[in-house]
Amino acid sequence: MRKKFNSSTILATILVICFLMVGQVTFAAELINKVPVGADLSIELLDVEHGDAILIRKGAKTMMVDTGDPNHRFLVANKLRARGVKTIDILLLTHHHSDHIGGVYTLLNDFKVGKIYENGVENPNSKTSANLIKKLKNDSKNHILVNAGMKIHLDNDIYFQVLSPDQKELFTGKNFLNNNSIVMKMQYKDFSMLFTGDMQAATEDKVLQTYGAATLKSDVLKVAHHGSRTSSIYPFIKAVDGKIATISCGEPEKYNHPNKNVVGRLNHLGYEIITTLEHGDIKIEPNGQEYSVYNSK
Numbered sequence: 001m002r003k004k005f006n007s008s009t010i011l012a013t014i015l016v017i018c019f020l021m022v023g024q025v026t027f028a029a030e031l032i033n034k035v036p037v038g039a040d041l042s043i044e045l046l047d048v049e050h051g052d053a054i055l056i057r058k059g060a061k062t063m064m065v066d067t068g069d070p071n072h073r074f075l076v077a078n079k080l081r082a083r084g085v086k087t088i089d090i091l092l093l094t095h096h097h098s099d100h101i102g103g104v105y106t107l108l109n110d111f112k113v114g115k116i117y118e119n120g121v122e123n124p125n126s127k128t129s130a131n132l133i134k135k136l137k138n139d140s141k142n143h144i145l146v147n148a149g150m151k152i153h154l155d156n157d158i159y160f161q162v163l164s165p166d167q168k169e170l171f172t173g174k175n176f177l178n179n180n181s182i183v184m185k186m187q188y189k190d191f192s193m194l195f196t197g198d199m200q201a202a203t204e205d206k207v208l209q210t211y212g213a214a215t216l217k218s219d220v221l222k223v224a225h226h227g228s229r230t231s232s233i234y235p236f237i238k239a240v241d242g243k244i245a246t247i248s249c250g251e252p253e254k255y256n257h258p259n260k261n262v263v264g265r266l267n268h269l270g271y272e273i274i275t276t277l278e279h280g281d282i283k284i285e286p287n288g289q290e291y292s293v294y295n296s297k
């Protein structure tokens, strides 16, 4: 039997298609509003379940911190397109685990990518990592090996101070990939945010000993390693002393992230915890002093 479509079904279908084509990005609610207007920077932790994919835009400048895992590579690309992104000026990969570099080739294929920043620490179990290291070795113009002490400028008034890894003292041993994650503090006027990749307790301890609380102090903490129990040691998150803790996590049945003890420590220190698992895409919009936080679900 042939199915009949009535006119309202067709109209509804056309409307849905139009909506998808326009790529309207809607955020469901304002979680925290300190600055109603005038924000010119946005930091979006895209919901890619278990993985990191963070889009940072300031005026015409665009940066991605990590790319999500291979299963979400098209989702990440679609989310960028829906936001009008065509060029990624800086693509920074915190480390070579698949939930951070899994979408790298999709982004390189689908977008005009400028400089690629990474830590040079190959994942021996990943073809993507091996191919990427090989490719970047032959591209000295656009490839930058990240080292502690560097400052990465996205625009005149926004930069990232790299705190780890120190290329002369790279971590070895079981968790070397996570512990060599690129850790950096973003500074935009009086607003700051700490990016932590998947560093574990050993790196947190080293960064704390090396830089101290005055440098680590930030408004927002991107919690390390998806809120895993391997990370977020009390003295470190106390030194950061932030107001907001964002956690990119999903698939709770698989990883059990965020860990309840990590959540307990963050709560105890007064952080407001926002997870992609609960809130979807998380957008932070600072104007240099204050900020708003939006969620997509």
Ligand SMILES: [Zn+2]
Pocket: 051, 052, 097, 099, 100, 198, 225, 226
């Ligand atoms: Zn990860």
